[in-house]
Amino acid sequence: MDFTVALAQIKPKLGCLDDNMALIEAAIEKGISEGAHLVVFPELALTGYFLKDLVPDVAIGLDAPQIARLKLLSQRISIAIGLVEVTADYRFFNTALYLEGGEILQVHRKVYLPTYGLFDEQRYLARGEHFRAFDTRFGRVGMLICEDMWHLSAPYILAMDGATTLICLSSSPGRGISGAEGLGSADAWQKLTSTTAMFLNCRVLYCNRVGYEDGINFWGGSEVIAPSGEVAARGSLLEEDFVLARVEEGALRRERIFSPMMRDENLAITVKELKRIDRERG
Amino acid sequence: MGTLTVNTALLRKILVGFVHDEVTKVGVRKGVLGLSGGIDSALVAYIAAEALGPENVYAYTMPYRTSNPESEAHAKLVADALGINYQVLEITPMVDAYFALVPEADNMRRGNKMARERMTILYDHSAAVGGLVLGTSNKTELLLGYGTLHGDMASALNPIGDIYKSQVWELSEAMGVPREVIDKKPSADLWAGQTDEQELGFSYRDADELLYRMVDQRMNRDELIAAGFAPEFIDNVHKKVQGSHFKRRLPVIAKVSNRTIDRDFRYARDWGK
Numbered sequence: 001m002d003f004t005v006a007l008a009q010i011k012p013k014l015g016c017l018d019d020n021m022a023l024i025e026a027a028i029e030k031g032i033s034e035g036a037h038l039v040v041f042p043e044l045a046l047t048g049y050f051l052k053d054l055v056p057d058v059a060i061g062l063d064a065p066q067i068a069r070l071k072l073l074s075q076r077i078s079i080a081i082g083l084v085e086v087t088a089d090y091r092f093f094n095t096a097l098y099l100e101g102g103e104i105l106q107v108h109r110k111v112y113l114p115t116y117g118l119f120d121e122q123r124y125l126a127r128g129e130h131f132r133a134f135d136t137r138f139g140r141v142g143m144l145i146c147e148d149m150w151h152l153s154a155p156y157i158l159a160m161d162g163a164t165t166l167i168c169l170s171s172s173p174g175r176g177i178s179g180a181e182g183l184g185s186a187d188a189w190q191k192l193t194s195t196t197a198m199f200l201n202c203r204v205l206y207c208n209r210v211g212y213e214d215g216i217n218f219w220g221g222s223e224v225i226a227p228s229g230e231v232a233a234r235g236s237l238l239e240e241d242f243v244l245a246r247v248e249e250g251a252l253r254r255e256r257i258f259s260p261m262m263r264d265e266n267l268a269i270t271v272k273e274l275k276r277i278d279r280e281r282g
Numbered sequence: 283m284g285t286l287t288v289n290t291a292l293l294r295k296i297l298v299g300f301v302h303d304e305v306t307k308v309g310v311r312k313g314v315l316g317l318s319g320g321i322d323s324a325l326v327a328y329i330a331a332e333a334l335g336p337e338n339v340y341a342y343t344m345p346y347r348t349s350n351p352e353s354e355a356h357a358k359l360v361a362d363a364l365g366i367n368y369q370v371l372e373i374t375p376m377v378d379a380y381f382a383l384v385p386e387a388d389n390m391r392r393g394n395k396m397a398r399e400r401m402t403i404l405y406d407h408s409a410a411v412g413g414l415v416l417g418t419s420n421k422t423e424l425l426l427g428y429g430t431l432h433g434d435m436a437s438a439l440n441p442i443g444d445i446y447k448s449q450v451w452e453l454s455e456a457m458g459v460p461r462e463v464i465d466k467k468p469s470a471d472l473w474a475g476q477t478d479e480q481e482l483g484f485s486y487r488d489a490d491e492l493l494y495r496m497v498d499q500r501m502n503r504d505e506l507i508a509a510g511f512a513p514e515f516i517d518n519v520h521k522k523v524q525g526s527h528f529k530r531r532l533p534v535i536a537k538v539s540n541r542t543i544d545r546d547f548r549y550a551r552d553w554g555k
Contacts, residue, residue, distance in 0.1 A: 013555060051550075052549055052550060053547065053548045174296065177288050178287070179287035183292060183296075212303040212552075214551050214552050217300065238295060
């Protein structure tokens with residue numbers, strides 16, 4: 001179906017659940033009043049990003065009151081949002097929830113926790129173990145959290161699992177200033193979102209946050225990418241924004257007729273070769 | 283060159299946004315800085331005026347009796363051009379009173395004392411006006427350790443600490459820092475005729491080209507030699523970076539508990555902001 005997506009390019013406050021919840025609810029209401037059917041938030045929208053030892057303090061269970069409120073709101077608009085989840089065995093996950101019709105339809109726990117350069121996620125967070133597509137009113141969807149998307153296998157698995165829409169929630173720090181027009185990290189992401197859409201004949205809905213944490217900026221630039229790889233909408237760089245874009249079923253249908261790579265993708269060969277590699281690695 | 287060239291429009295946006303965000307999120311609107319008459323503090327004044335509004339920027343020139351009068355004139359030029367709050371506060375009486383007690387002190391001790399005297403004045407004015415002290419050390423100085431610990435290196439936040447001197451020049455051009463300030467030779471202005479490059483023994487341009495490859499690109503010694511840098515120059519700069527590392531870290535704390543500050547008690551400074 002055709003639908004309108006809103007990318008809430010917000011600026012969360014570090015470790016302030018109540019403030020961020022207010023920000024999130026305001027964006028959801030805005031999405032509803034602007035006629036959006038789906039609103040996408042950044043990674044860790046509820047908590048902020050460089051949490052370090054704050055992780056246990058800001059983590060919530062899936063039965064938390066904040067999530068009950070989001071469930072209620074999801075009766076009026078579908079929601080994809082990032083937060084820190086604590087499980088009954090006290091593991092803490094960088095989690096993305098997809099809520100629709102008053103229910104949580106999917107819990108994606110970030111698999112690839114970057115722990116290099118300025119990142120230190122694996123020190124504080126447990127690693128997710130699944131990439132699973134799921135059915136929504138917009139068709140089959142797959143969710144990724146930031147670094148997940150930098151691993152080719154992740155969007156590939158989701159697309160092979162039938163996803164035609166990839167939602168990526170991100171808190172990407174801006175870095176790599178040079179003589180070029182764009183910021184290094186923004187340029188790299190823009191190549192990635194577009195190429196991923198093109199390779200997998202999927203739409204990509206990418207929501208990145210803005211603001212600064214301890215001098216580190218988040219560059220925003222949230223995007224809706226058509227299955228052709230073309231940019232359908234892009235949020236402003238480094239500033240809060242609310243990107244509204246119409247997503248047309250026809251564009252997906254036409255791209256899948258024009259470039260039927262996913263139809264021809266051979267799962268059996270891929271599985272066979274990966275098994276061989278696994279075997280040979282011992 | 284080339285590698286150090288920056289998109290000044292984008293860099294300006296990030297640094298102005300940084301000052302605005304990091305100052306206002308702690309609940310204040312003002313910034314305080316020492317304006318030496320040199321390019322680094324001039325650039326920070328330009329960034330701060332754009333981020334906070336000139337009426338919220340408080341700049342102080344703090345000359346000693348041996349300071350070059352041209353420095354004060356250049357500082358005033360910058361303050362007037364921006365319309366920021368500006369005051370001159372002589373440090374001669376306090377510094378001379380102290381060195382009357384220790385007359386044997388050499389130039390280095392005198393220079394450090396002056397830098398720390400200025401720091402105490404800035405922090406006092408930070409409390410007086412209710413603003414944060416803005417740092418004015420660039421990446422080249424910070425890496426070479428060419429600054430006084432707890433003196434000019436002290437600040438609440440530093441917008442230019444991740445850009446090299448060459449990039450300071452480039453951004454200053456783009457932001458309209460007065461020509462006289464851009465063109466003059468960098469100097470700590472501790473005595474007449476002193477220049478940074480003379481004291482360091484190499485030019486900032488050369489140091490930047492080397493540091494960029496050594497630090498940002500992580501080229502090893504062999505790769506740097508192959509890129510055309512003299513081994514003695516590489517070793518000299520490397521020694522300065524390593525030897526001054528203590529200046530870039532918090533004091534070392536003896537660990538005895540399970541949660542030691544900064545070791546396993548880790549929070550962002552923007553915790554709750």
